[in-house]
Amino acid sequence: MxxxxxxxxxxxxxxxxxxxxxxxxxxxxxxxxxxxxxxxxxxxxxxxxxxxxxxxxxxxxxxxxxxxxxxxxxxxxxxxxxxxxxxxxxxxxxxxxxxxxxxxxxxxxxxxxxDTVRRTVLRPLPPSWGGLENAGVYLTADAGARVGGDFYDIQPGPYGTRVLVGDVQGKGLGAVETAAALLGTFREAGYYEPELATVAERLEERMLRHRSYTAALGRADGDRFATAVLLGFPADADQPDTGRPDTGRADAAGPGTVGPGTVEAVVFGHEPPLAVGPAGVRPLPVTGGLPLGLRELDPAPVRVHRLPLAADETLLLVTDGVTEARDAGGAFYPLVEELARTVARDPRAAEPARLAAAVRDGTLRHSGGHLNDDTTVFAVRRIRGPGANAPKG
Incomplete structure (x- = not known):
């Protein structure tokens, strides 16, 4: 100063x-x-x-x-x-x-x-990777902590590019440890597993194993859970669909194929993603799914939603720091309404970097700079052009 x-x-x-x-x-x-x-x-x-x-x-x-x-x-x-x-x-x-x-x-x-812990848990992501443009913002509720329980990552692989955004219940080093365990599993399963449902099951198993480990140590956070959204962008838009679970399917290309504008999604008790484009803002119609670590309450198979996504739409995923931000009068941050007005004024605001910055600034402005929870804003969309969705790395 x-x-x-x-x-x-x-x-x-x-x-x-x-x-x-x-x-x-x-x-x-x-x-x-x-x-x-x-x-x-x-x-x-x-x-x-x-x-x-x-x-x-x-x-x-x-x-x-x-x-x-x-x-x-x-x-x-x-x-x-x-x-x-x-x-x-x-x-x-x-x-x-x-x-x-x-x-x-x-x-x-x-x-x-x-900072080293944050770069290890939340590794820096190239702005264009695996056929996707992305931009992320991460803010901790404790400005001095610099790292918390929110997490996000992108993993390209031979079966497409997978995206994971989530929020571990609680705070402190235990939440960071849990986030690191889930991200490690996602980076392996997201690359090797051909089905998104299998990646989701691996995440659930890892959460249960981590809870058993912390319980065996006698720690008080042995009942920790995590909310998350798992997305899959197929590597080949014209590849036939061979037996994928499609409960809750909304496939634009019809049954049996993965459409050129299709995204797969699994929700674990998290806010559904928002599709933001020049035409406006719409929540993806994904429902169901308990948080990771609570499968015993509902042992039903994982629901993989297959949903249409326009080429100019960006998927926006946020954590509780955004959805639960309040102003001085106790009113929640009107995310969808604010985004609709922003995109109506400038359609370029739907680009990932601009979108993430707009949500960050709007959240801080609405809450007066006082965050009650860790805040993650992550925006991702396909790179336009032929063959742009082919994973690299």
Missing amino acids: LQVRGRSVAWVPPLLLLIAIAAIDYHTTGEFRIISWIVLVPGIAAAICGVPGTAVFAVLSIGTFTIVDHGWPHEFQTGVPDFILVATGGVLATLACGVRVRGENRALHMRDVA
């Missing part, structure tokens, strides 16, 4: 204060002297300068006090007691600055550790 054109100007406030105190003291008369207030100078420097800078201002304060206090022999002199006060204040300010700088360095180190 105290920089001008990349150069630090943290030394300016304490210097101005030192000059001001000396100048005001020069214009005082009688026994009213304020030169001892110069002890404030190293104190101010300790709050905004480094240790060397604070030490310099401590020395300058002592020197200025000595010169000014004895510069006018006919004036009242504060003498040795105030000199000791200024000298002691300078030493203590320098020591306090050292403690402050050490704490800041420790905080920076912890931030670097948190």
